[in-house]
Amino acid sequence: MQFILNDELIDDNTLPSDFTALRYLREKRGLTGTKEGCASGDCGACTLLVGALENGELTYSTLNSCITPVQSLSGKHVVSVEYLSKVDELHPAQQAMVESHGSQCGFCTPGFVLSLAGLYENKQNADQPIDREAVCDAISGNLCRCTGYRPIIDAGLSMIKVQEAKETPFIELMSKNEGIKSLLENLQAETNAKSNYLQPTNLEQLAQALTSYPDASLIAGGTDLMLENTQRYRDFDTLIDVSSVVELKALDIGAITLTIGASVTYSELEDFSKILYPQIHGLLSRIASRQIRNRGTIGGNVANASPIADLPPLLLAFDADIQLLKTDGSTRTVNINDFYQGYKQTQLAKDEMIASFDLPLDKLAQFHRFYKVSKRMEDDISSVMLAVRFDVDNGKLSDVRLAFGGMAATPIRGFKAEAALTDKAINDEQALNQAIDALRAELTPMSDMRASAKYRLDMACNLIRKAWLELNGTDVVTFSGHAVSDSILSTGLEGSTHA
Incomplete structure (x- = not known):
């Protein structure tokens, strides 16, 4: 298994197939900013930002590290909250959270910050600006028990203004990680020699894996399967990851x-x-x-x-x-x-x-x-x-x-x-x-x-x-998504036209 963790190359073939990314960061690397809240992918305290090469471009997305096998991140750039800020300078998502008073006890804050950072980092690839719907979608998997969501949404909406207000613009992850692209290309060319977590890339390799390990469990996203490990304490032996076939x-x-x-x-x-x-x-x-x-x-x-x-x-x-x-x-x-x-x-x-x-x-x-x-x-x-x-x-x-x-x-x-x-x-x-x-x-x-x-x-x-x-053409009320107007928030009523 090889991947980039923040700015460090990780090469580790000693882990069980079901060892989660959350455990790896906290237990093996001492990166305790990533929290365990539910161990089931429901609260978002364990959110990570993961970069992958797609058509030559490095794009970032969020995931729940508590139910993600760390070996599934082979060939990726894994970003924890510790990597976002530079010396004496916060990432725009972090700075916006500070200025909007978006944190209270702080337990859920790293997850929120990484979800907002992912939205910020990918903004140049989006066909729409960062609006309320985009912010609510980005943090839809992050729960907060004490602060409430209004200041966190405010933070998401103000990230661009925070960046524009800087005398020296913050260099986005995508820009400052140009060198990581070549590293990832080399990592993706590596074959995974570790036999307890196989990642075939085509049907021929998949057939070989299934033949060699007939008792192995198949995993793709693992958003349900990994609950057997985190909630019922089931240990998996060999896992065959079909997500890249x-x-x-x-x-x-x-x-x-x-x-x-x-x-x-x-x-x-x-x-x-x-x-x-x-x-x-x-x-x-x-x-x-x-x-x-x-x-x-x-x-x-x-x-x-x-x-x-x-x-x-x-x-x-x-x-x-x-x-x-x-x-x-x-x-x-x-x-x-x-x-x-x-x-x-x-x-x-x-x-x-x-x-x-x-x-x-x-x-x-x-x-x-x-x-x-x-x-x-x-x-x-x-x-x-x-x-x-x-x-x-x-x-x-x-x-x-x-x-x-x-x-x-x-x-x-x-x-x-x-x-x-x-x-x-x-x-x-x-x-x-x-x-x-x-x-x-x-x-x-x-x-x-x-x-x-x-x-x-x-x-x-x-x-x-x-x-x-x-x-029959009747305009009925249907809420699908996060575009909630100020009138809904204040009165609970919507206008006569609904999407």
């Missing part, structure tokens, strides 16, 4: 399908869909936090088979096909409607993994909406998730999909409600009411700490009505 990173629009590789991260799909598929982009902005989206993968979200996962209902709405890959290189196709067999049970055989997803372009072009109901806007699990698709032909609904997450042991469809709407006029309110009655008859939601069965059922029915209203 080029064939699993496909994100292509073909003649009839959109192909999404299993190792595509939420952030990558989010960027890809921003213009082409804004509804998908809006849903992705509600999944977890920026740190999690930077590492979590589409394949992991589906293969995990969690009933509250947000992407399976989306795939159900589009009747997606799943390409499964066996260790011998053979493949088979399973439709998403047949993939889930029960709670945490799928059609995946022991020698299979998800390779990609195929979404039909004609269905992507039809009316679709995704609604996520949760207690928090970001970094929260769905109480109810609805993915809906309506195909309209001559004023009638020729095809209907109503797919739910968070309602049962598996992602499910409302088949009877779909049938009640099919072949009916798009503005037939009687058909809508029949569909809602049918949904109440066929669904028996679970009750848990997030919501009661009654709440889930009422919300599911209301979401169907909401989608029907949107289909």
